[in-house]
Amino acid sequence: MLPKRGVRADVIITQLGDLLAQETYLWNEQVDAYLSWVHGAERLLCVTFTDVPLERLYTDRFWQLSRTQPPPLPVG
Numbered sequence: 742m743l744p745k746r747g748v749r750a751d752v753i754i755t756q757l758g759d760l761l762a763q764e765t766y767l768w769n770e771q772v773d774a775y776l777s778w779v780h781g782a783e784r785l786l787c788v789t790f791t792d793v794p795l796e797r798l799y800t801d802r803f804w805q806l807s808r809t810q811p812p813p814l815p816v817g
Contacts, residue, residue, distance in 0.1 A: 742790045753789055760785055779803055 746799060760781055779798050786793045 742786075742792055742794065745791055748789055756783060756785055756789065776803065776806055 744750065760778070783798055784793055785793070786798075
């Protein structure tokens with residue numbers, strides 16, 4: 742996994758730090774915070790890096806929780 746061309750390392754570090762410290766829901770208040778974090782991480786990684794191994798985000802915990810929640814609504 743490499744940064745995409747033109748994406749600065751300091752920006753990536755800041756964005757990843759912000760994602761780790763995130764306390765608000767990305768989709769809506771009904772979605773579990775962990776699921777929101779996974780979706781946010783997926784978005785950030787896909788716009789920042791090439792060849793992102795997204796399957797590592799989708800753990801057993803993610804799939805178990807996602808079955809108990811409605812699917813998230815896309816933003817924008």
